[in-house]
Every structure is written in C-alpha cells, then in structure tokens.
Amino acid sequence: MDRDLDVISLKAGYVVPSPGEVIEYGRVLVRGTKIVEVGPYKAPDGGGVEIDLGDVVVIPGLINAHTHLELTDLEGKLSPPKGFAQWLRQMVAFRLDDRNGDLSHAVKRGVQLSLEAGTTTVADIAYTNDSFNILPRLPIRKRVFKEVMSMDPNSVASILEDAIRVLSGFPRENLDYVGLSPHAPYTACEKLYKGSALFSQGQDMLITTHICETEEELEFLNKGTGSLADLLGAYGFLDNWKPPGTSPVSFLKKIGALTKSPWLLAHCNYPRDEELQIIKESGSSVVYCPGSHHYFGHKRHPFPRMLKEGINVALGTDSLASNSSLSILDEMRFVTANYNEVSPRDVFEMATVRGARAVGMGDRVGALSPGLEADLAAIELPGNAGGSVLDRMLQPDARNVFTMVAGRPCYDKHGLFAEKKQ
Template sequence: MSPSPVHAQGVDSAHDCRILRAPWVVPVSSPVVQDGAVVVNRNRILAVGPFCELSPHYPDLPLTSCQGVLLPGLVNGHIHLDLSVMGTVQPDSPDSSMCDWIQKLLQRREAAKVSQEEIETAAEKTICDQYASGVGLMLDIGNIGLQRRDCKPVEILSLLEMLAPSQAAQRAVIDIISDFSSDFPVTGHAPYSTGPNLLKFIKKRCRQQETIFSLHLAENIDEALLLGKGEGCFAKFLQERGGLDGTFPVAGIDSRGVVGYLENLGILDDKTLCVHCVHIDDREIQVLAGTGTHVCLCPGSNRFLGVGTAPLEKILAAGILPALGTDSIASNPVLDLWQEMSILAQEHHRVDPATILAMATLGGAKALHRETDLGALAPGRRARFLHVEGREYEKAEDADQLLQRLISCGRPESISWIGDE
C-alpha cells in the first residue's frame, strides 16, 4: 500500500513554490515513500507523498529532480563545543575509572592554556563539520561563553554548565548566577557534581525563562554509589578536592535511585533533558516517562569510556523516544550522528531502524521543543532538510532495506541541504 500524500491546508501553491522529486522520501513522522515528492515554498513544507499522487495537484510548479534520499536534518542533542580544542582524551588503561578520565581531562585543560580565540576557532571547525554531516540543530553545553556568530549554519542552543558539589560552592555559584542577566541560559552538570540546592535553583530559573534544563545522568555506576552511600570514585574525587562536606550521601534516597532523587527535587518535567541514562533501572525509567522527561543517549561516548550501554529497549517500551548526541571530542573521537546510529544498530539489533533514525531527527527536535519546525518532513515544518546520496541507497530494494542502510552504513557519500542552496 502506498502512503497517501499529506497536504497543508489553504496554501497558495503558485507562489515561490517548487516540487522536489526523489527515489526515496523518508519523512520520519510517516512511512517511507518510494518515488516520492516534497512540495515546498520558500519557508515551509506544503505537502509530502508519492510523486504520482502529488504532481497533479501542483501541475505548474518548477520540478527539482534529486537522485538520492530526502530526509529531515539531524539534531545533535548533546555536544560540548568548547572542548573541541582539547582533542580526544584517551583513558590510561581499560581498568581506569571515569574519575581518572575526568582528572586527565582537567589536567590537560589546565596544562594546555589555550586562548579564547583558539577555543572558538576549534569550536567553529566542529560546527562546520556538524553542518556538513547533516546536523541542523544542536544543544551545546559549555563551561565558557562562546562568542555567538550570526553566520553559523547550524542552529545552536547553548547552555552554560554550572558545577558545585559542596554547600559553600553551591552558595557561591548561586550568587554568581544571580548576577547574570535574567535571560542568560544556565544548566547543571550532573547529580554528582551539582549539589541539590543549586540544581533546584537553576531548574526554577529555567522554568521562569521557559528554557531547556539539561543534565548528565547515570553515565557511570559510581554516581548512584555517591548519592546512595557516599562511596565510589566520585566520593574519592570530591574528598581529594575538599568537596565532600555532608551533601552526599543524600539522606532518604529510596529505591527509585538517582532519578527518584531528581524527582524529589522537582527537577523532572518535559523541559528537562537527561543525558546518557546508562545506569537506570525499570523503576527509574517509569519515573522519567511519567514526568515527561526527555532522554538523550550518547552511545559513542559510552563505548569510548567503557561505562556501559543504555537500556534503549526499555526506554522505548516506556514510550520515550530518546534524542541522540555525540558528546564532545574528548570522549568520542568521531563526532558524527551517522556513526552514533550505527553503534546503536550494532548494540540494539532488535530496535527498528526507523526508530533509530527517528532518534537522530524527531527525538532531538522533541527534546529541544522544536518539533513544529524540525525533525520530520511534514506540512508546516521548515523547508530546510537533507538530500543524501550513496551507492547503498541506490541499490535498496525496499523501504526496510533503505532504512537499515541509512542507519548502519555511516556518513553518506554525499550530503546536501535543501533550502540552503
């Protein structure tokens, strides 16, 4: 059965419009269309469907023939652009802990003494490569403010990440944030590094600003050990730096673990994005789903640091469509969402390829509350999307094979942006 075309209502089809025809159209929010078409005006998508069904409705429109696959732009739900200058930080050995790696990263950052200009040049290079890979929107978590440049071809939502584990440090950071202009976007780092009072303060501020609050969550098993028992590598890490002052372990933490702790703090809602979510159990997943909290997985970084694999099947079964993120070059030598999709395909071979592609597009758009513009090819969405080409796609015999190849073959041979020509 061929999918029916989907049209926008009440649109003047003759003005600034064109019809794009391609062997494959992958709308993500509706089934794949073979010999499909997308009708656009200068800004918006007007219709999506089989070419033979759409073309009679738009007989006078200029036709653009594409040779590959039309699909939505990718959304990178988690990156740290200011770490681009650091390069990849290799763990010293397979046995070293995540704390050892964090320490190495901090030492390297201290020793490098790079200038703001070098940081921004490296970040700009990463942005250009993300754009070339098909990323149209990203959530950037930074420790320093990067200068905003209007020429950036990628839409970037940047949040300044605040850390303070001890009581005194939390109070000091709250004072610092209070001096920022009220619309300057700030977020927390992780439950092990950003204490509860500071987390509550920042989340309250995000609610007032109606902005996204993003937090690393359960990347490593030692986070739950610190919060539950005051043990593990993070406890040692904080103790060595004078940051363990009774904030951890958290009194009364229950079997809902770290996620329950965040719920008790009032942190979880549909504008909170929890990143990594490797060490969460069934009850914690239910809490995330019940509060509408968004999730972003970073499988490439998790594999590089050897911290484990997120329970994707269980997260999906709870009704959460996660976003996908590369994380930074420090913990992921290849910042490429096509590679992230192929890692997911290897690690979760029972997950439908269409779902993995939806994570890299619609999942990110939903998490960043941009799904009315991005994440799918559908009437009303922005007329800015991808045309990808490759021999693997040309040889695909059906939609299932095409989707399998899109998510498992890595970055396409050719990627171009419709709407940016």
C-alpha cells in the same frame, strides 16, 4: 537569501518525511524557511530553483540531543580511560588550564562536522562562553545550555546570576534557543539543581543534566565514597557537601526539581527500576550517546526497555573528548549493528522526531511536512545494497551529501546548488 532562491524544489530518488513513510521519486518544496509541500515528484510550475539531488534519500535533518562543541579539538587527545573518574580527571585538568584560550575555533569546527553529517539541530552544552559568542553566527539550529557546577551551596547564587546573565545576552529567535545545565549530581549540589530548575520552570525553558552515567555515581550519592569522591575531594570540591543517600534520578525527584516541566536527561546508563518510573511520570526525555557509551565500556544501555515503557529516547554524540564522531548517522549505524531488538524505524525516530521532542522543538522540526522548518538532509545510497530504504541508508558507505537548515543549503557536497545559482 537571494530572491530567486526563495522557492526551492528538491527532487530526490526517495523522500522519507517521517518514520515508516517512504515516497519513491519525490520532491520537497521549500519557500523561505519553511516546507510548503512534500509528495511525489512534480515539475516546478512557477518560479524558483529546482535541484535534482539524484539517488538520495531526503530525510528530516538529524537531531544531536547532546554534545559539547567547545571540546571538538580534544579529538584523540585524552588517553584512553581506565575508568570514568580517570577520564574526568583529565577533563578537570583541561577546564583548569588557562592556556586553552578561546574555544570558538572548536565550536565552529564542531558545527561544520555536524552539518556535513546531516545534523541540523544540536543541543550544545557550553561551559565557557565561547559557544554563546560564536553560535548565533553559525547556520545550524541550536539549543545552547549554559553549564553550571558547584558543590558549595554558598557559591550557588553568584554562579546562577552569572549564568542567567549569559543566557539573557543570547538571541532567542530563528535558529537560536537557550537552556541551563547543572552538570551532574557529583558536580552540582542540591541548591544548584533547585535554583536551576526554578529558573528554567519560570522561563518555560528546557533544562538538561548528565545523570546515571556510571555505577560510581550511585555510590557517590548514596555514601559519598568511591572514585568520584576521591577525585573531587582531592580538589576540595566537596568540603561543604554531604551525600543525599539516594540514587541520582530519585535525588532530582526528592528535591522537587523534576516537577512541572520535563528534563533532557543525558546518558541514564544505570537507572534503577523506580528511576525509570520517575522519568516516565515526569515526561522527561533520555539521550543515549552510543559512541561515548561504548568508549567507556559501559554495560548495554537500557534504551530498548525505555522505549517499550513509553519513555522518549533521543540520540546524542557527546563530545570528541569521548567519541570519534559527531555524526548522528554514525550513531544510528552503531545502534543498528549492536541492538537487534530495535528496528531501523525506531533508530530513525530517535534521530529525528524523538530528538526534536527531546530538545523541545517537536512542533518545528523532526519531520518533513508543510508548515515545519525546512531542515533536512540528503543521504546518498550505496549502489548494490539491498533491503529497505532505511536499511540502505544505514549501510556504512551511505553518506550525507546535502544539508539544509531553515531553507538555506548549508552543506552541498556535489556543488549542485552552486551550479544552479550561476
């Protein structure tokens, strides 16, 4: 960073440092990569640069707790699914197609779209190594999970060995964090889940998986039948597998994978009562992906009940293979419009402080306060809308105009920062 840009004072119509706290006519003072002061506006008294962001609300950078950046170029390419298994068939075909080549371009575009939308942290699930190769060079905070799949216990050792090699080659500093992701109970066998959990616990590393995403998953695990079994069986993926005869989260508990450290559980669309209890006791977080959930036509998500019962719930976009946007702000709007029982404050929490906790960065990001990383977004408010600042921020025409990650402006719609640099 240029020397004169080491101290940045951001002036804004509103600052919302955390849920429920609104500062009118405020400022955020940033030194280097960290926030040093948040409060009512004061003119700068020393060196540095002041940026007047105008009639915006400055908020903590949004956290996307579940996405697949390498699938960004699949936007609009898959036919609308008649069911989850049919969509999965298209994904398997994509994965098996050698012609896809290097997906770095998709990852880059996914990061660009995220930064433009005010997202400063992504939990990215990466099946190929392209994310691992390109992401350290891109200015977004990220936890990249190496995705592993196998329903054959005999192949688990070599799959884990390869995955661990990839993780060990990824920097773990500044903006970069890693993790392991056994894909889902219909693509990862007991041995793969156990091995992944053991490795992650030993490394004190967050682990994630897709779970309870469909009703078919329950039938698959209980009886080994249904559309998922038909699809995966046809590829020969299930030749060495037997159904465990249990529900998905109970399966994780039964094999001992849920002990010791919390998980990041993507979807959890159809948990049974006892599974909610297991999730709560394990201290794991759930990621609700509203756009993707809607795309598949699932029943209403039980996240309001989860929140009431003390489970941490974050928001994710999933990928553009099952959603039309990588914007957490869009997801917040969807939730606000469709779930009257949750308040704008709940929604704001899920996108910030709860998201940060879910991805294991609760002590670094998710709020604006001295000592935390200077990750923030500035949402331009629509002119005539009434209501609270949060209500206005969630209006369809409110737009992110400025994104900062670790003290560095990464998106600046009006070129305010560029003007100051001259």
